Amino acid sequence: MQDRVKIVHDNFIRRVESGDLPETPLDDLESTGLSGHDLVEIFETQVLSRLLDQHSRVLQKRGESFYTIGSSGHEGNASISAALRLEDMAFLHYRDAAFLIQRSKKLPGQTPLWDMLLSFTASSEDPISAGRHKVLGSKALNIPPQTSTIASHLPKAVGAAYSLGLAHKLGHSGQIAKDAIIYCSFGDASVNHSTAAGAINSACWAAYKGADVPILFVCEDNEIGISTPTPKNWVRNTYRERAGLKYFHCDGLNAVEAYAIAKEAANFVRTHKKPAFLHMSCIRLFGHAGPDVQTSYMSQAKVDATEAQDPLLRTAALLTGYGILNPTQILEIYHETLARIERAAEQVIKRPKLRTAQEVMSSIVPEKADVKPLPVVSQGEREESFGRETANMDQPQHMARLINWALHDLMLACPEIILAGEDIGPKGGVYGVTTKLHDRFGPHRVINTLLDEQSILGLSIGLAHNGFIPIPEIQFLAYLHNAEDQLRGEASTLSFFSCGQYTNPMVIRIAGLPYQRGFGGHFHNDNAIAVLRDIPGIVVACPSNGADAVGMLRECVRLAREEQRIVVFLEPIALYMMRDLHEEKDGLWTFPYTAPAEADPYPFGEPFVHGAGTDLCILTYGNGYYLSRQAANILKDKHTIKSRVVDLRWLVPLNAEAITEAAKPCTHVLIVDECRRSGSPSEEIMTILMENLDPLPRVKRLTAEDCFIPLGRAFASTLPRKDTILEAALNLCGKEAQS
Numbered sequence: 001m002q003d004r005v006k007i008v009h010d011n012f013i014r015r016v017e018s019g020d021l022p023e024t025p026l027d028d029l030e031s032t033g034l035s036g037h038d039l040v041e042i043f044e045t046q047v048l049s050r051l052l053d054q055h056s057r058v059l060q061k062r063g064e065s066f067y068t069i070g071s072s073g074h075e076g077n078a079s080i081s082a083a084l085r086l087e088d089m090a091f092l093h094y095r096d097a098a099f100l101i102q103r104s105k106k107l108p109g110q111t112p113l114w115d116m117l118l119s120f121t122a123s124s125e126d127p128i129s130a131g132r133h134k135v136l137g138s139k140a141l142n143i144p145p146q147t148s149t150i151a152s153h154l155p156k157a158v159g160a161a162y163s164l165g166l167a168h169k170l171g172h173s174g175q176i177a178k179d180a181i182i183y184c185s186f187g188d189a190s191v192n193h194s195t196a197a198g199a200i201n202s203a204c205w206a207a208y209k210g211a212d213v214p215i216l217f218v219c220e221d222n223e224i225g226i227s228t229p230t231p232k233n234w235v236r237n238t239y240r241e242r243a244g245l246k247y248f249h250c251d252g253l254n255a256v257e258a259y260a261i262a263k264e265a266a267n268f269v270r271t272h273k274k275p276a277f278l279h280m281s282c283i284r285l286f287g288h289a290g291p292d293v294q295t296s297y298m299s300q301a302k303v304d305a306t307e308a309q310d311p312l313l314r315t316a317a318l319l320t321g322y323g324i325l326n327p328t329q330i331l332e333i334y335h336e337t338l339a340r341i342e343r344a345a346e347q348v349i350k351r352p353k354l355r356t357a358q359e360v361m362s363s364i365v366p367e368k369a370d371v372k373p374l375p376v377v378s379q380g381e382r383e384e385s386f387g388r389e390t391a392n393m394d395q396p397q398h399m400a401r402l403i404n405w406a407l408h409d410l411m412l413a414c415p416e417i418i419l420a421g422e423d424i425g426p427k428g429g430v431y432g433v434t435t436k437l438h439d440r441f442g443p444h445r446v447i448n449t450l451l452d453e454q455s456i457l458g459l460s461i462g463l464a465h466n467g468f469i470p471i472p473e474i475q476f477l478a479y480l481h482n483a484e485d486q487l488r489g490e491a492s493t494l495s496f497f498s499c500g501q502y503t504n505p506m507v508i509r510i511a512g513l514p515y516q517r518g519f520g521g522h523f524h525n526d527n528a529i530a531v532l533r534d535i536p537g538i539v540v541a542c543p544s545n546g547a548d549a550v551g552m553l554r555e556c557v558r559l560a561r562e563e564q565r566i567v568v569f570l571e572p573i574a575l576y577m578m579r580d581l582h583e584e585k586d587g588l589w590t591f592p593y594t595a596p597a598e599a600d601p602y603p604f605g606e607p608f609v610h611g612a613g614t615d616l617c618i619l620t621y622g623n624g625y626y627l628s629r630q631a632a633n634i635l636k637d638k639h640t641i642k643s644r645v646v647d648l649r650w651l652v653p654l655n656a657e658a659i660t661e662a663a664k665p666c667t668h669v670l671i672v673d674e675c676r677r678s679g680s681p682s683e684e685i686m687t688i689l690m691e692n693l694d695p696l697p698r699v700k701r702l703t704a705e706d707c708f709i710p711l712g713r714a715f716a717s718t719l720p721r722k723d724t725i726l727e728a729a730l731n732l733c734g735k736e737a738q739s
Helices: 004-018 036-061 077-083 097-104 112-120 154-170 194-208 234-239 255-272 300-307 311-321 327-348 357-361 379-392 399-413 437-441 453-465 477-497 546-563 622-639 656-663 681-692 712-716 722-733
Strands: 136-138 143-146 182-187 215-221 246-251 276-281 417-421 446-448 469-474 506-512 539-541 566-572 608-610 616-620 643-647 650-652 668-676 698-704
Touching (some): 004 036, 036 077, 112 327, 154 182, 154 477, 215 234, 215 255, 234 276, 399 437, 399 546, 399 566, 469 546, 477 506, 477 566, 506 546, 539 546, 616 656, 616 722, 622 668, 656 681, 668 681
Parallel strands (some): 182 215, 215 276, 417 469, 506 566, 539 566, 616 643, 616 668
Antiparallel strands (some): 136 143, 539 650, 608 643
């Protein structure tokens, strides 16, 4: 098998030496704004990017490098980088090493050669990820790290762009420069992913409605996705006439043209605050990654023709054509760069690596932010904002209204809080939880989004990049599943892959869990939260009643603001309007509202224990806590079983110590879990008990069946119910219950 890397390397040297350079049009250089010195800098960047790719493969053969998805053929993005400002936040395609190297020249003291070798070799001294992954990122260069993303970074880039206009309207100082634009690049194969389609659509939709969305999308079109060719003119014809989107095209093999067109596109975005789509034609050299053999799916003639278009040769032709450098000087740059890389690599491979689990995990949870607690809003200001509702706050209320009031108070105290979601505006949400907030805080703080959960979560990540505290709403738990990668692959990994340099704190409200009687079936009664329990670093809170919902929501916002955490606030739909517990009109599931200044804290992770009985401990949450309280009352009155019911409240991470302490004095433990038997919190709770209690009490699980939830009268047939909780408790307690 031929070594295509060596062939391209040798061809470059041979063709420059012989003057056999591609014919390249020589536009007026001065009119583009580029100087001869600028073009030499761009060429040096392209060479460094290419030879780093080349040497990463050398190091891989020696077992010293671990990543070979390179940027070769895409070096035209060096020109685009030169056309932008350092302050323009950039969300990069994984083939954009040249972009990062070129940007580093805008900030003195940067060492891209050394830093990228540290990244290739997974050294713990890698300044962005400390060896956790080969990522393109730099805090100093305003480049949040991206891994091998297939379009998943587009929604948050759109969110960051939207945040710039929002910051201006709200007078928010932000963390991104006011006159910046957002840069977001991706490949021609990625453009077909639903995430890319949704993100670009969201940007166009918002711009079409009149919002400022200053984002420059750059599609680096090398005409192939791994082994699947992109249809001819597909990208151009798809995006050239798109509503709300200005289309530009450049030849990415021509460094001067790429710079000029990128400058024009960036100026359009910066001036008009609207999205633009820059379609950059380029090539891919060396295959998709190290082990990829292009001739297994591409003819040798096609491989040869592609390699003949090498962008380094095209830039060399420009340099000689303009009389800036001669072939000898060009080859001196090439050989000197290779020698520097080889010398540095021999030092870099000796640098320390991550060794322990603790070292690897240290950046999953970010450091606490240096912020002050939320200020206390005066009673006069609160009364003016709440209006007539103030008079009702000492009267017991259901959960939905109490959450609404808690959100209202939080938004009064924290102007950085932004609500976003489908129908949360004038309608107030499907269940009225956000009623009147749109009227009181306006459309820029209560954002009615389009119907796309990926875009909602991406918007929130982008808002957090600019110093906002987003509280997005996912209308139903089932709607999360098609957008879960925005949590797993983007939000939760940001601190991990940046050593905590980048964070995206937020509180995601999700209406979910089962037991709705007249509405839904499986799509609105979703009891599967395994997807949330599987994401490292996030917090999942689940209140069972209105009083807890208020206190826990305030704690969730504190966790986001002060500890930079990503929090999911899971709201049991069936308990939104619940008022009674044991009998009709007993009102035992309604609670008065406590103002923030008068409230006790709800510490993160702390469960609530109702009762002190030791015959039986019921460990549960959400609807299960409500039903278990009903069952516990009957167990006491009719069966003389003294129990305690533990509302876990915080489901991720589970508080193992508190669970153990609550169960330890009891002779029997029943876990009541409304989620499915497979993948439910009950599995972890059972493990906690097994690992921490000796002797182990008699333990039983009562869970939902591994089944979707039906519509109609059978809605609860697969779920724990009051009668099945009673039955399970009596069977568990055995003879003691009978006596």
